[in-house]
Amino acid sequence: MRAALAFLLMTFPAHAEPRPVPRPGAExxxxxxDGSTEVPDEAAVARSVRPVQQLEGPDGIAAEMAAAAAEKLDDAGTVQVSDRPETRPEDRVPAEPEPAPATRVPPSETGSVALCGRRSIVGETIAPVTGPGGCGIPDAVRIRQVSGLRLTRPARMDCTTAQTLDDWVRDAVIPGIGRRGGGPVALRVAAGYACRPRxxxxxxxxxEHALGHAIDIAAIRLADGSELxxxxxxxxxxEGRVLRALWRAACGPFGTVLGPESDSFHQDHFHLDTARYRNGGAYCR
Structure with missing residues (x-):
């Protein structure tokens, strides 16, 4: 055994690297x-032609893309839109409806239920309002709209005050402003019910705010977004002449009407109330 190993080491040097022997090609x-077999000459074996046409180089690829794009053009040279199925209605996200332009609602359409005996007054009857020291409204309503003009914030009051406000808007505000700025659409409310001293x-x-007899109006909003x-x-x-005319028209229907010329507390609003204790006529200043 040792003699055979020594012979092999002498025959193949240690530093020689083994090289892979090429495998013979397939026959x-x-x-x-007739069922017999034969090995043909190499010349008789033809390589098959692949049916796939290869694009050589960027020019070939660009030409192929241009041809594909040309198939999408109609006779007028415009791109044809592929016929794709529309999204099912249940998968569609409904678009947000665009807000309707501000318009005054006709009095006949303002409410389906008469509040305070009038369909032109929109709101709801609420529970009696109570408070300390005699504050409160026994027969309270919350008003949102009068004669088609909305209140910028709901105001609590009694029905006598709501009806008087409705009269003033219908008889003075709407005709007095006319089509200026597209016409009046809202009353900007500064204050409604509040349990407090004068x-x-x-x-x-x-x-009178503490009894639900008063409302303060800071501005009249018009359809174009502007305000008086x-x-x-x-x-x-x-604008000032219109406001003075509206202040004057409120005097009489309301028992008390205060404006910028009354005192420093009313520089920015009209105070309108239906005080029940006045017997000598309205107090307007």
Whole structure:
């Protein structure tokens, strides 16, 4: 055994690297009609032609893309849209409806149920409002709209005050403003019911706001988004003249009407109330 190993080491040097021996190629055998086999010459074996046409180089690829794009063009040269099935209705996300332009609602369409005896007053009856020191509204309603003009925030009051506000809007505000700015659409409310003394002054008498007899109006909003503002427009040009006419028209239907010329507490709004204790006529200032 040792002698055989020594012989092998002498025959193959240690530093020689083994090299892979090429595997003989596969032999091609052809079956004849009589059942015998034969090996054809290499020249007789033809390479098959692949049916796939290869694109050579970027020019070939660009040409193929241009041809595909041309198939999508109609005679007018415009791109044809492929016929794809529409999304099922249940998969569609409904679009947000665009807000309708601000318009005054005709009084006949304002409410389906008469509130305070009128369909032109929109809102709801609410539970009696109570508060300390005599504050409260026994027969309370929450008003959202009068004669087609919405209140920028709901106001609590009694029905007498709601009806008087409705009269003033119908008889004075709407005809007095006319089509200026597209016409009036809303009353900007500064205050409704509030359990407090007059002008929030400690020791003063109870405010008519604390009884649901009053509402403060800071501005009249128009359809184009502009406003007739008591603070900005009082005694200023045509807008000021309109506001003064509306203030004057409120005097009589309302028992108390206060504006910018009454005192410093009313520089930015009209105070309108239906005080029940007045016997000598309305107090307007």
């Amino acid at each position: 091609i055998v052809v079956l004849s009609e 002008n929030n002054q400690p020791g003063a008498k109870m405010s 503002s008591v603070l900005r427009d009082w005694d200023e040009g045509a």
